[in-house]
Amino acid sequence: MDTIKNKGSVLGLSNMKHLMEALGNVQLALPIIHIAGTNGKGSVGAYLSSLYRRMGLTVGRYTSPAVFSPLEVFTLNDIPMSADEYETLMEQIRCVCSELPEAQWPTIFEAETAIAFLWFAKKKPDIILMECGMGGAEDATNVLDTPIASVITSISLDHIRFLGNTCEEIASVKAGIIKSHCPVFSAPQTEGVKSVLSKYADEKDAEITFVDTHDIRLESEKPGQLCFSWKQITFETKMAGHYQLINCALALETFLGTIDRIAPDCLAKDAAYTAKLQEAIANTSWPGRFEVISENPLVILDGAHNEGAALELAESLRHSFGQSKIVMVMGVLSDKAHAKMLSILLPFASELITLTPPDNPRAFSGMELYQEAKQLNQMPMRVADSVREAIQMALEQNQPILFCGSLSYLGAVRKEWNDGIKSRINK
Secondary structure, eight states: OHHHHTTOOOOOSHHHHHHHHHTTOGGGGSOEEEEEOSBOHHHHHHHHHHHHHHTTOOEEEEOSSOSSOGGGGEEETTEEOOHHHHHHHHHHHHHHHTTSOGGGOOOHHHHHHHHHHHHHHHHOOSEEEEEOSSOSTTSTTOOOSSOSEEEEOBOOSOOHHHHOSSHHHHHHHHGGGOOTTOOEEEOOOOHHHHHHHHHHHHHTTOOEEEOOGGGEEEEEEETTEEEEEETTEEEEESOOSTTHHHHHHHHHHHHHHHHHHHOGGGOOOSHHHHHHHHHHHHTOOOTTSSEEEEETTEEEEOOOOSHHHHHHHHHHHHHHHTTOOEEEEEOOBTTSOHHHHHHHHGGGEEEEEEOOOTTOTTBOOHHHHHHHHHTTOOSOEEEOSSHHHHHHHHHTTOSOEEEESOGGGHHHHHHHIIIIIHHHHHO
16 A cells, blocks of 8 residues: 555556456446536536435445545545544455555555546436546546546546646647437536537537526626526536536436436426525535635635636635735646746735645645746745635634635634634634
């Protein structure tokens, strides 16, 4: 297992296919919706899970990365896998690996993806929502023949060292999850990306449906609440953030395009059915995406960690706060486009507080981020030595606070907030 953990990220499906073959290719019999994209995979999955569950179905999910707990990436009806189950399945992986040449041993992500397949094969949920870790074509999850559907969320620049230097190149990698004769559902894309996805779908004789933005109408938006209509049906969601309009519409489009294959008895399109859709969307939650963890003071967590996500976050800030400024706390990873993120988000801040995301070998120094920001803007800026100090600094200003830049440290923010800062404020 130590050898596995030290392998890091390795693109290519050869080892994953060897591993799954040794495990009986259990994934091939599973009812899976495969989700790829740059931003929005988790949110779309959360909406889909809520929709299917509202119709009485059991839903398995495999997500990445873990933000608040290591086992949160494996869930059945939103309940995480137990530590005992994980250890039992990892032992099964270890036994199989002992029979394979070391060159064919999996990475930790491949091993955990195999664990997800084994767990779902045992639990037998009605539907499984499987997120790609990175990319699509050579992602460890892409060992499927006939998924229920392929879903592609918004595509923008990220992981360019692995996936490509343009959105079109990245789209060609994400399109690798498209399978012959399996329906595809996509968020709205740029013309170049749309052309790439459509070409791949046509080659696979797979019908592709793009969300039509003309079907979506924003009614109101504020932190913690978004009201909109989609195809003339009104929805409310507590997953605020302007970008959730597209994520929610994509989930609804996917749900309505697949439910007849999964549970034909759910097809009565009456008022009660519409009400179930509305309830499912209203009850959906997904932490770390424009998430309000406190209303007084207003504290928001958003894991925007690339240029595309920063543009979406900026749109949410514009709609939620108008000309009002916020205190922005930012921690980023070194392989992200932090200069572009700063240039997009700094106009919304009255003060920037930078920090180094804790316990992450890819963390970018808070001091270096501060120096980078100083080249772009002369607003007040400070560097915090810890998450706790960053929170304390931000509270001094008596303004709304936004923590952003990476999902990787939001768990530490929530823990610090819940472990003492919240109670001291409320005294």
